[in-house]
Amino acid sequence: MDQLLLLESVERYLRNEMNAEERKHFEDLRKNNPELDQLVVEHHFFLEEMDRYGEIKRFKANLYDTHHTLQENGEIKDLTLNVPGKIITLWKKYRRVVAVAASIAGITALVISGIITMVTPKAPIKDIEELRRIVNNLEKKTNSQGRELSDVKKKIEPGTPIRYGGSSFLVDGRGYLITSAHVVQNAAQVFVQNVKGQDFRAEIVYTDELKDLAVLRIKDSDFKAVANIPYGIRKSNTDIAEPIFTLGFPKDEIVYGEGYLSAKTGLKGDTMACQISITANPGNSGGPVLNRNGEVIGILNARQTTAEGVVFAIKSQNILRLVDELKKKDTLYNIKLNTSSSIKNMERVQQVKSIENCIYMVKVVEKK
Amino acid sequence: MTTSAKEQELLKGLANNDKKAIEAIYADNYGLIQHFVINNNGSEDDARDIFQESLIVLYENARSPEFSLNCQIRTYLYSVSRRLWLKKLQYGRRFEAQVESLEDTVPVEEDLETHEKMSRQYGIMRGAMGKIGEPCKSLLEAFYVHHKNMHEIASFFGYTNADNAKNQKYKCLMRLKKLFFAQYKNGN
Incomplete structure (x- = not known):
């Protein structure tokens, strides 16, 4: 107090x-x-x-x-309307940070995608796959004995790298074969092997990349000319739904396949080819497609990878044109085509038996 | 450089806490400071705080008899606001580049130092006031801030007579002094 x-x-x-x-x-x-x-x-x-x-x-x-x-009284006003908004202010304040973060993210993304591209196997996505076979190890278990008897001197030196394989068929008894051009592209040496396992040296006479056709000629002293080619080359078109069959070498033995003609044109309306429904595998390329009369109606060359059971064959008329072109170019190659089949009305087994001797496996040694 | 008679008039008004003068100064200069602060990463609230603080600096100076303003009020307020805002930017580490300045400035560092000291003491007093609690705070503010006489206070706060209110006032004042000086001695 x-x-x-x-x-x-x-x-x-x-x-x-x-x-x-x-x-x-x-x-x-x-x-x-x-x-x-x-x-x-x-x-x-x-x-x-x-x-x-x-x-x-x-x-x-x-x-x-x-x-x-x-x-x-309105004598002073908020400026907020005239100045950039909150987001823009934030952006102005942090744009450097954002830029750095964005570039780091960008670089990281690029690096990762680069690594992924480097690591992933390079498989070009193609609509169609050409059916030549990539040969790693040509084993010839079948017919090996017969071969040794008939083929004392080996044509192919052991260790010669066979890179690709395909099928071909005789069109002239003197040794002219038709195959697909892509089978023999980049070839340094070509060998053909018959159904008995016998190898022959062959040379490429003519190739037409556009038609995807090639003419080979057997140049081997062991080769004996065939007197009669059982099948003929058909000149006209074939009808849809006609049954067809093929012979080829998707493996080291001859393989028979059966199907039907499913369309008159090839991939994307290609009129040079036709579409067939058949089982075909790498190695079937260059093999003949025959109708039930034993007429070659086409040369099997590719299958569609994006669809099931869609195989394409080059129409047989192209063989006729090719041979004509060849004749004009060089009279030396006077190929005589057989246009009439001699195996009409035969049982399929009999047909195949006579045809298979004219079907050859193509082995290609790639250019270095 | 002398300031015009009108400005002198305004300064006098400001020193007397005259509403008309304050309004005139406020309306004339707020826009400039507002533009400056907002264009330099400030908000509307920042602009208001900075401008009002610069007015307080001017007010403190205008009250002292030896003060004479040797530039325009506008220039002075702008210079003070600019210093204050720069300081705040640096304090908040928001300082980026040189703050843009298109207006003339005058050196105001000394004024600001005085102001800082004063605002620190003001802060101490406000803190002490906050701590003594009600009804002491209202009672003391009624007497010392609003200059009410004891009779008014007694009737307003419901004391039976002015003496009772006076007694209460001195009790509160003792506590406030204790709090104030404890903080004041700590601060210095």
């Missing part, structure tokens, strides 16, 4: 609320009492602080009011 009274006196003194007598008394007291003097000084400072606190507080309140009044 004393303290309160003292404080009250000090305040009254400082605020000049004392009368003269009281004031004199208080001043005397202050002179003699340093503690009181200290209290007066302290309180004086405090009241000043308090005043300033009050002033600033009132001033601030005033400012706050003014701001609102002016805003209501």
Whole structure:
């Protein structure tokens, strides 16, 4: 209570609320009492602080009011409408960070995709697959004994790398064979092997990449000319649904396949080819496609990879044209085509027996 | 360089916390500071805070008798706002490039130092006021800030007479002083 009274006196003194007598008394007291003097000084400072606190507080309140009044009167406006929005401000502030992050992400993506491209096996996606065979190891278990007897001197040196294989068939008894051009492309050496397993050296006489046809000629002293070719080359078109069969070398033995003609044109309406439905595998390329009369109606060359059971064959008319072209170019190759089949009305087994001697496997040694 | 008579008038008004003068100064200069702050990564609220603080600096100076403004109010407010905003940007590590400045500026560092000291003391007082709680805070503010007399205070706060209110006031004042000086001595 004393303290309160003292404080009250000090305040009254400082605020000049004392009368003269009281004031004199208080001043005397202050002179003699340093503690009181200290209290007066302290309180004086405090009241000043308090005043300033009050002033600033009132001033601030005033400012706050003014701001609102002016805003209501429209004398000051928010600028937010004129300046870029929050997102843009953020973007401006962080665009460098964003740029760095984006480039890191971009580079990472590029590196990853690059690695993936490097690592993944390169398999070009093609609509069609040409049916030549890639030969890793030509094993000739079958007919090996017969072969040894008839073929004392080996034509193919052991270790000669045979890269590709296909099928071919005789069109002239003197040793002219027809096969697909893609089978013998990039060939350094070509060998053909008959159904008994006997190898013969052959040369490429003519190739027509556009027709995908090639003419080979057996140039080997061991080769004996065939007197009669049992099948003929058909000159006209074949009807849809006509049953057909093929012989070829998708493996080291001759393989027979049966099917039907499913369309008169090839891939994307290619009129040089026709579509057949048959089981065909790599190695069948260059093999003849025959009808039930024993007429060659086409040369098997490709199958569609994006569809099941769609195989294409080059129409037989192209053989006739090819031979004509060849004759014009060089009279040396005077190929005589057999156009009439001699195996009409025979049982299929008998037909195949007589045909298979004229079907040859093609072995290609690739150019280095 | 002397300021025009009109500006002197405004300064006087400001020093007396006169509403008209404050409004005039506010309306004339807010746009400039607002543009400056917002164009330099600030928000609308930042602009208002910075401008009002610069007005307080001017107010504090205008009140002291030896103060004379040797440039336009506009230039002074802009210079103060600019310093204050730069400081805030640096404090928040948001400082990017040189802040663009198309206006004239005057050196205001000394004024700002005084202002900083004052605003620190203001902060201490506000903190102490916040700590003493009600009804002390309202009672003291009514007396010292709003300059109400004890009779008004007694009736407003429901004391039976002015003496009771006065007693209560001194009790509160003792506590406030204790809090204030404890903080003040800590700060210095």
